[in-house]
Amino acid sequence: MAIDRxxxxxxxxxxxxxxxxxxxxxxxxxxxxxxxxxxxPKLGVGFPWVTIHWVAGVVLAVLVxxxxxxxxxxxxxxxxxxxxxxxxxxxxxxxxxxxxxxxPKTGKYAPAQxxxxxxxxxxxLALVVTGCFMLAxxxxxxxxxxxxxxxxxxxxxxxxxxxxAAMILVTLLIMHIYFAVRPEKWWMTxxxxxxxxxxxxxxxxxxxxxxxxEEVAASAPSEKTTQQHSTA
Amino acid sequence: MELxxxxxxxxxxxxxxxxAWDPFWVFVAAGAAFVVVHALAxxxxxxxxxxxx
Numbered sequence: 611m612a613i614d615r616x617x618x619x620x621x622x623x624x625x626x627x628x629x630x631x632x633x634x635x636x637x638x639x640x641x642x643x644x645x646x647x648x649x650x651p652k653l654g655v656g657f658p659w660v661t662i663h664w665v666a667g668v669v670l671a672v673l674v675x676x677x678x679x680x681x682x683x684x685x686x687x688x689x690x691x692x693x694x695x696x697x698x699x700x701x702x703x704x705x706x707x708x709x710x711x712x713x714p715k716t717g718k719y720a721p722a723q724x725x726x727x728x729x730x731x732x733x734x735l736a737l738v739v740t741g742c743f744m745l746a747x748x749x750x751x752x753x754x755x756x757x758x759x760x761x762x763x764x765x766x767x768x769x770x771x772x773x774x775a776a777m778i779l780v781t782l783l784i785m786h787i788y789f790a791v792r793p794e795k796w797w798m799t800x801x802x803x804x805x806x807x808x809x810x811x812x813x814x815x816x817x818x819x820x821x822x823x824e825e826v827a828a829s830a831p832s833e834k835t836t837q838q839h840s841t842a
Numbered sequence: 843m844e845l846x847x848x849x850x851x852x853x854x855x856x857x858x859x860x861x862a863w864d865p866f867w868v869f870v871a872a873g874a875a876f877v878v879v880h881a882l883a884x885x886x887x888x889x890x891x892x893x894x895x
Contacts, residue, residue, distance in 0.1 A: 652863045707883045710890075762851065766858030770846055773861025777869040784873025788880070 621809040623823035625718075625801035633673060633680075634802055640670045644737075645783070648776055664748055667741045674738050689718045689821070692728075696721040717820035730782055733775045740772040843868075 626634070643666040647659035681687045699714040700721035706713040719727070746759040760768065790799045801807050806826050812818070847859040 649866065652866070707880075707887060762857055766846075766860060769860030770858060773863070774865075777861070777866050780866070781869045781873040781876075784870070785876055788873075788877045792884075794884075 622806040622826040623809060623812050624805060624826055625798075625807045625823065626805050628805060631802060631805060633677065637670065637673050640666045640673065641734075641779070641783070644670060645776065645780065649780070660748065664741075664745060664750065667738070667745075670734070671738045671742065674734060690724055690727055692721070692724050695820075696724060700725075715815060715817040717817060718823075726782070726785070730779075733779050733782065736771055736775040737779070740768045740775070743768050744772065 643662060647663040647666065651657070651659050681690070696716075699716055702711060702714045703716075703721060705711045743760065745753075747755055747757050749755045757765075789795050790802075797807060797811050807823070812823055816823070843864045844862040845865060847862050848856050849859050851857045
């Protein structure tokens with residue numbers, strides 16, 4: 611089906627750049643691998659999980675560092691920082707669930723998404739920091755174990771933080787997957803797979819002044835076909 | 843339900859070993875409860891919207 615570029619509906623706008631989508635999906639695989647290898651043995655499913663767990667943990671730590679650097683260096687942090695308008699929008703968004711009040715148009719990220727992001731950030735940072743300490747208890751090709759790196763009572767605190775952060779992450783993951791598969795959110799899930807949203811979706815959900823999304827540079831094949839037909 | 847795992851060390855002192863795993867199902871239930879409540883709220887909202895449309 612050819613896209614009609616004369617109407618705004620056919621125009622595609624960039625929501626997630628390719629590098630951000632790659633980051634998101636590698637992180638998803640790492641987190642799922644970490645939760646499976648970390649929690650299944652505690653639930654009685656036995657398998658050699660330690661190597662997969664620490665390697666996935668190191669991958670996650672590298673991704674977190676990359677994400678922080680990219681957020682700071684490319685001035686993308688401001689898109690995720692909460693402001694006073696988010697508080698107002700958040701109340702309206704919540705009220706829209708239970709009343710006829712329309713959901714507000716937001717910046718690139720809705721207030722609930724910002725709250726979720728910062729919640730996940732705290733939990734993942736807690737996991738990564740405590741996980742880095744726990745690497746000292748493992749023999750790997752790169753270092754030898756040193757279980758006396760911390761005293762035993764401090765190890766207890768490290769393990770408590772790591773365990774509870776993992777369990778909180780399970781709750782957050784259930785919520786995240788639930789929103790990703792809800793039919794009215796598929797356009798957003800598609801944007802994490804393919805990178806773009808339509809102009810119509812932008813107009814329906816976002817405040818253009820707060821997030822003026824850019825058009826996708828490369829035309830879709832169907833658009834090229836339309837252009838070829840029109841010039842023939 | 844215990845929140846942490848505790849053992850006794852060589853000197854007879856109690857020592858925290860780590861998180862207990864019994865609360866795991868509480869966190870799963872919390873996620874499931876959120877999903878159910880939100881799905882219900884959305885279903886009620888859609889029913890109300892389609893009635894008025």
